[in-house]
Amino acid sequence: MTQDYAPKSEFLNVLMARGFVHQCSDFAGLDEKALAGSLAAYIGFDCTAASLHVGSLLPIMMLAWLQRCGGRPLPLMGGGTTRVGDPSGKDESRKLLTIEQIDANKASIRRVFERFLTFGDGATDARMLDNADWLAGLNYIEFLRDVGRHFSVNRMLTMDSVKLRLEREHELSFIEFNYMCLQAYDFVEINRRYGAQLQMGGSDQWGNIVTGLDLGRRMGTPQLYALTSPLLTTASGAKMGKTAAGAVWLNADMLTPYDYWQYWRNSEDADVARFLRLFTFLPLEEIARLAALQGAEINEAKKTLATEATALIHGREAAEQAAETARATFEEGALALSLPKIALEAEEIVAGLGVLSAFVKAGLVASTGEARRQVKGGGLRVNDLVVTDERALLGEKDFEADGVVKLSLGKKKHVLLTRA
RNA sequence: GGGGGAAUGUCCCGAGCGGCAAAGGGGGCGGACUGUAAAUCCGCUGGCUAAGCCUUCGUAGGUUCGAGUCCUACUUCCCCCA
Numbered sequence: 001m002t003q004d005y006a007p008k009s010e011f012l013n014v015l016m017a018r019g020f021v022h023q024c025s026d027f028a029g030l031d032e033k034a035l036a037g038s039l040a041a042y043i044g045f046d047c048t049a050a051s052l053h054v055g056s057l058l059p060i061m062m063l064a065w066l067q068r069c070g071g072r073p074l075p076l077m078g079g080g081t082t083r084v085g086d087p088s089g090k091d092e093s094r095k096l097l098t099i100e101q102i103d104a105n106k107a108s109i110r111r112v113f114e115r116f117l118t119f120g121d122g123a124t125d126a127r128m129l130d131n132a133d134w135l136a137g138l139n140y141i142e143f144l145r146d147v148g149r150h151f152s153v154n155r156m157l158t159m160d161s162v163k164l165r166l167e168r169e170h171e172l173s174f175i176e177f178n179y180m181c182l183q184a185y186d187f188v189e190i191n192r193r194y195g196a197q198l199q200m201g202g203s204d205q206w207g208n209i210v211t212g213l214d215l216g217r218r219m220g221t222p223q224l225y226a227l228t229s230p231l232l233t234t235a236s237g238a239k240m241g242k243t244a245a246g247a248v249w250l251n252a253d254m255l256t257p258y259d260y261w262q263y264w265r266n267s268e269d270a271d272v273a274r275f276l277r278l279f280t281f282l283p284l285e286e287i288a289r290l291a292a293l294q295g296a297e298i299n300e301a302k303k304t305l306a307t308e309a310t311a312l313i314h315g316r317e318a319a320e321q322a323a324e325t326a327r328a329t330f331e332e333g334a335l336a337l338s339l340p341k342i343a344l345e346a347e348e349i350v351a352g353l354g355v356l357s358a359f360v361k362a363g364l365v366a367s368t369g370e371a372r373r374q375v376k377g378g379g380l381r382v383n384d385l386v387v388t389d390e391r392a393l394l395g396e397k398d399f400e401a402d403g404v405v406k407l408s409l410g411k412k413k414h415v416l417l418t419r420a
Numbered sequence: 421g422g423g424g425g426a427a428u429g430u431c432c433c434g435a436g437c438g439g440c441a442a443a444g445g446g447g448g449c450g451g452a453c454u455g456u457a458a459a460u461c462c463g464c465u466g467g468c469u470a471a472g473c474c475u476u477c478g479u480a481g482g483u484u485c486g487a488g489u490c491c492u493a494c495u496u497c498c499c500c501c502a
Contacts, residue, residue: 262456269457296455330456370449373464379450410449412456 009034011069015227017284018277020062022203025213025226033197033225034071038123041066041198041227042074042190044131044183044205047082047105051251052112054263057279058229062200063126064116064281073126074196075113077106080135081182106130112250115313127194134189135182147185150218151211156180159207180211187212191221198225232278250313256340257314261322262412264306272301280308329414333384335406343420352393355382362407362415374409381408 005027007013011034015021024030033039043059045052052060063073082102110128113119117126156177187209190196199209209226216224248263249255267275273291276282282290282304290301303323310319321338328336342362344353353361356371359380365371372390374380380387383398383406394417398405405417 266456269455272457296457298457299455302455302457326456365449367467369467369470370465372470374450377450377463379464410451 005031007031007034009069011039011066011071014065014069015062018065019274020058020065020229020278022228022230023206023226024228025210026223029223030198030225030227034069037070038072039066039070039198040072040074040194040196041200042076042129042194042196043200044076044078044081044186045109046078047102047109050105050108051249051254052109053250054248055232057250058232059200059202060113060116061278062229063113067117067124067126068281070124072124072194072196073117074129074190074194075117075126076186076190077109077128077130077132079103079106079130079132081131081179081186108251112313129190129194131182131186131189134193135186143185147188147215147219148181150215151181151184152214155214156211159211180208183208184212184215187224188216188219188221191216191224197222198227200227200229203228203231252314252318257310257318258322258325258338258340260314261306261310261319261326264309265302265326266412267302267305269298272298272305276301276305276308280305280312282308335402335404337402337404337416339406339414339416341404341416341418343418345420349394349396349399349419352395355380355387355392355394356390358382358394358405358417359407359409362417364407364409364413364415379410382406384408 005016007016007027009031012021012027012031041063043063045056045059060075063075066073079102113126113128118124119126119128121127187196187199190199199212201209206226206228209228213224213226216222248260250260264275264279273287276287276290277284280287290304293301303326306326307319307323310322314322325336325338328334329339344361354368356368356375359365359371359374360368364380365374371380375387375390378386382392382394394405399417399419403419406414407417408414
């Protein structure tokens with residue numbers, strides 16, 4: 001839904017050229033603000049998990065570009081709203097997290113932003129916000145009187161998200177209805193406290209953002225703006241960020257840089273150019289060159305994508321290390337000692353460890369039952385030899401010259417067993 | 421408040437005359453083909469000390485040789501009437 005608007009400001013220019021823009025409440029107005037300089041914008045992130053995943057990367061990149069274009073990024077932690085539990089995830093309201101959990105998550109998530117943004121007190125320095133600061137202490141009566149009266153239920157009822165639910169006679173709980181109000185109030189509060197005039201977010205947030213914009217008008221803030229990014233799916237339609245092992249986490253302690261690199265390396269052909277534009281800072285000319293590659297050459301583009309994307313969150317060194325590990329493993333078929341490792345106790349090795357349990361221990365399969373099935377399907381290998389006997393034992397002899405045993409599931413997943 | 425329906429393999433959807441480890445999809449994993457891609461085809465998709473054993477159909481009881489299936493109570497959700 002990207003408009004034909006030709007932006008004058010660098011910020012909008014970059015965002016539109018790279019495919020970040022889905023909808024904007026007022027291109028011209030926002031463009032002018034951005035051009036005038038010191039545009040402050042925020043994006044909300046919820047803290048229901050200890051790490052953000054690739055799904056959150058897109059908004060993070062938008063903040064990063066804002067800063068690079070001379071604006072002030074304000075990542076917002078939903079410390080307050082998370083306490084209520086976001087009900088927008090249709091069915092069962094998810095279980096509420098304790099305040100301790102939320103705080104721990106918050107602290108853990110925070111670190112990711114430091115990779116992308118420069119924090120501080122200067123005009124274009126990022127600042128981490130937390131809506132618990134103003135929401136937690138809200139007084140219901142006061143809130144109703146000062147803020148609640150500005151919400152037009154009539155208007156809210158016409159919003160797509162609400163209208164749909166009503167038409168299909170789906171349940172829409174009171175708390176869910178109110179969530180919008182809290183989120184809208186955030187916008188006003190953040191404008192008053194930090195001068196943000198722009199809220200960005202995924203396209204599913206459009207309604208919430210616009211409600212905030214509306215509330216601002218009624219409560220006398222300067223003109224506010226909304227900008228949303230497209231909902232990201234892979235070319236074949238799957239949601240981003242899900243793998244068998246679970247979400248693609250951004251924190252290194254929840255997903256190794258190597259696995260993260262692999263995630264991007266395995267992108268579909270049709271996604272590579274788009275992902276390069278969205279998830280790397282490479283210049284568009286360079287991306288255009290990579291995007292022009294055909295056939296097997298696209299693999300070069302994928303490697304660039306993987307390395308660049310990994311460098312952003314894990315650092316250049318870790319990214320290149322991951323690239324090298326992959327190169328040795330896949331292109332030379334060599335034993336890369338930098339593959340993920342699992343240490344075994346000496347006694348286990350002497351006693352001999354069943355192949356099946358070895359794979360379970362390595363985390364490549366979930367149970368010996370699954371290992372057994374994989375053996376039947378020819379999916380397990382020890383030191384590159386297909387496992388045919390599920391009763392085989394791993395012992396001293398299997399530790400090659402390097403002192404490790406390579407376990408592989410399929411062609412892509414490898415783990416090394418080492419001696420403790 | 422009255423009446424009617426629903427909850428199934430802990431990823432999702434969804435069949436299930438009292439013999440059921442439980443149809444079928446989707447998703448996922450593995451194999452073949454390729455380029456660590458897509459598409460296509462094939463296999464697998466409760467656990468274990470594995471020709472056997474154990475645990476699953478909202479929860480708790482009951483009937484029965486035997487219960488996902490029948491009965492009772494409870495919980496949650498949905499619909500209709502008030």
